[in-house]
Amino acid sequence: MIPVTELRGAIPIGIALNLNPIGVYIASVIGSTLVSIPLxxxxxxxxQFMREKNIFxxxxxKIDQKIENSMKKxxxxxxxxxxLFVGIPLPTTGTWTAAAIASLLRMRxxxxxTGVFIGNCLSGIIVSLISYHII
Structure with missing residues (x-):
């Protein structure tokens, strides 16, 4: 759940500690995904606070205008x-950033x-395969 590392750090650490890889994967995906709702x-x-206080x-x-112009697409x-954003394990492309993007896009x-969960599943698989030197 910690920003930046999330499951991208938890899986390699769990594997390095010789923990059950399936358990590590499941716990990492669940832990990283659950934080998305409150975020x-x-x-x-x-x-909303920033709008009320005229901050940024x-x-x-500008973001609102972009969203309005291309809302359907x-x-x-x-x-x-x-x-895809969460699923590709690169720095700063995890749950925390995706939650901010989803908020700006006014996603339900x-x-x-759902997007964060599927992305975390995909990212967890990729990180696990990398941790085991398969890819």
Whole structure:
């Protein structure tokens, strides 16, 4: 659940400690995914607070305008985008960043959660295979 490392750090550490790899994978995916719901909701409140206090108003208005202009395209691609964003294990492409993106895109919580879950499953598989030197 910790930002930056998330399951990308938990799986290699669990494997290095000779823990059950399936248990490590399941615990890492669940732990990294569960944090997405409160994060999406928290980020929404932070953005609302920033609007009320006129903090980063120009940036938020610019993001809103982009979303309004391409809402249909973005909504259709947002779930797949979150899955791929989380699923490819690169630095800063985990649950925390995906939750912020989902908040900015005004995705429904269940869609954000689903995208993060599937992305974490994919990322967990890739990280596990890398940890075992298979890829």
């Amino acid at each position: 999406v909701l928290t980020y929404r409140h932070v953005v 108003t120009k940036l938020l208005n 973005m909504k259709a691609a947002s779930l797949l985008g979150i899955i 919580v269940i869609e954000a959660f």
